[in-house]
Amino acid sequence: VELFFFVLLNFVASPFELLSNLPPDGRGLNPILQHPAMVAHPPMLFLGYVGFTIPFAFAVGSMWKGKVNADWIRATRGWTLWAWLVLGVGIATGARWAYDVLGWGGYWGWDPVENASLLPWLVGTAYLHSVMIQERRGMLKVWNMALIMLTFELAIFGTFLTRSGIVASVHSFGQSSLGSLFLIFLITSSGFAFWLLWTRRASLKSDNRLEALLSRESSFLLNNLILVAIAFAVLWGTMFPVISEIVQGEKITVGPPFYDKVTAPFALALLLLTGACPLVAWRKASWGNFRRNFVWPLVVSLATGAVLVGAGMRSALAIAFFTACTFVLAVTLLEFARGARARRNMTGENLAFAAYKLTSRNKRRYGGFIIHLGMAVLFAGIIGSSLFQTEATGTLAPGGTRQAGGYTLKFQGLRVEQGAGKNSVIAKLGIYRGNRHLGELSPAKDFYRSAEQPMTQVAIRSTPLEDLYVILSGWEKDGKASFKAYVNPLVSWIWAGGLMMLTGAVVVMWPDPRRVSAAKATEREVTYNVA
Numbered sequence: 001v002e003l004f005f006f007v008l009l010n011f012v013a014s015p016f017e018l019l020s021n022l023p024p025d026g027r028g029l030n031p032i033l034q035h036p037a038m039v040a041h042p043p044m045l046f047l048g049y050v051g052f053t054i055p056f057a058f059a060v061g062s063m064w065k066g067k068v069n070a071d072w073i074r075a076t077r078g079w080t081l082w083a084w085l086v087l088g089v090g091i092a093t094g095a096r097w098a099y100d101v102l103g104w105g106g107y108w109g110w111d112p113v114e115n116a117s118l119l120p121w122l123v124g125t126a127y128l129h130s131v132m133i134q135e136r137r138g139m140l141k142v143w144n145m146a147l148i149m150l151t152f153e154l155a156i157f158g159t160f161l162t163r164s165g166i167v168a169s170v171h172s173f174g175q176s177s178l179g180s181l182f183l184i185f186l187i188t189s190s191g192f193a194f195w196l197l198w199t200r201r202a203s204l205k206s207d208n209r210l211e212a213l214l215s216r217e218s219s220f221l222l223n224n225l226i227l228v229a230i231a232f233a234v235l236w237g238t239m240f241p242v243i244s245e246i247v248q249g250e251k252i253t254v255g256p257p258f259y260d261k262v263t264a265p266f267a268l269a270l271l272l273l274t275g276a277c278p279l280v281a282w283r284k285a286s287w288g289n290f291r292r293n294f295v296w297p298l299v300v301s302l303a304t305g306a307v308l309v310g311a312g313m314r315s316a317l318a319i320a321f322f323t324a325c326t327f328v329l330a331v332t333l334l335e336f337a338r339g340a341r342a343r344r345n346m347t348g349e350n351l352a353f354a355a356y357k358l359t360s361r362n363k364r365r366y367g368g369f370i371i372h373l374g375m376a377v378l379f380a381g382i383i384g385s386s387l388f389q390t391e392a393t394g395t396l397a398p399g400g401t402r403q404a405g406g407y408t409l410k411f412q413g414l415r416v417e418q419g420a421g422k423n424s425v426i427a428k429l430g431i432y433r434g435n436r437h438l439g440e441l442s443p444a445k446d447f448y449r450s451a452e453q454p455m456t457q458v459a460i461r462s463t464p465l466e467d468l469y470v471i472l473s474g475w476e477k478d479g480k481a482s483f484k485a486y487v488n489p490l491v492s493w494i495w496a497g498g499l500m501m502l503t504g505a506v507v508v509m510w511p512d513p514r515r516v517s518a519a520k521a522t523e524r525e526v527t528y529n530v531a
Contacts, residue, residue, distance in 0.1 A: 328375070
């Protein structure tokens, strides 16, 4: 991998090569990228892609040397978690950039390059769950090898898709002539890795077999299959325009409705499985114990569904997802409460401190629970903002009003400002709910003189329950202005859920002082014996 990129940077596409016509003060950053999220989005994606090289290399190396036990998994767990974490941060900051900058009221448009970053994250998530089975039960060795190799190759595929321009994307500013070289590297590296897996398959046989369908092993395996199925559906939709052009000579683009319809059932099943998995024991769970653990979370989630129906919600998909999210929340909080109560009874600590100590002493388990909580909150935000978004458009004269959801927008006029390198047309809107004045919003259009392109400056009023999202679409000489407004329910839950998942991942990765001390003691003993 290092050799490939070394050749690219030194002999094919040197980043230090001078332009034919040197601008006096540089070209400047593309205006569409001038957003705080862009400080994190590209480097986080890059670090995520690069990070998956480490477990991939260890997997291939362990097969090459014939050492296919779980040592390579333990050695690379931190790297895998780090890559998964920073890739997730990159995806989340990209979604925030799209929400704030592109001016279409959404945050995820199933753009091909967006999809390309999601693919290794999905398969990497499957891998992180699957390796637990190999560590504990010595099972799924071939599957784990295949998953980490597929994760790495999808990272290379994402780079190829971004740089080649074979599909239309909002990331077209990243296109170059390197696509063919990445394709060659993708085919070569994946061909070698999977050939090696095939030749070593006899030494990768499982130590144990699946003993029961009702077991944590089977739930993890089902979790894996769902994540891989989602990844395959996204990959198929992403590449369908290319495939259709090769087969039929006509490029047929797959839009968001395809992805929403195909992935929704899998996502719902994944949520339910996320809630059910902690209730299931390893090897073989008893139905009686499963039912006892299942009762209260099921009652709470069904009660939530009944309340939503009683409140007038009629979308079956929304009710199903909100019920599933509640189920995950109930199971996870119940597991925290059980553990904290048990520790409090043993130590006499108060419940909050007992929960903290419980998490600090079993970071992998309870950090995973925090990630599950964040996932449930994130899904609730996605469903609320996707299924219940409302839109309003209109042209207003100064003093005119327009309803948008439960808000009243009052247009107060336009002003023009000149800044460094740009001119701005700014609208001023008063925001009311009934007779109560909530504040003002100032959507704008910026015109960058060097880039000769307009930029939309969205105005957003965000609350825990919903966002009011307003765009200045255009204006006329007589002072009238056209607006587009969206009310996006629960969209802030997406960012909150992502932050919770980030927190959980940091908890899982945080070093255990006891293990660090033991490792240092072992190191001192080895050093002494060698001396």
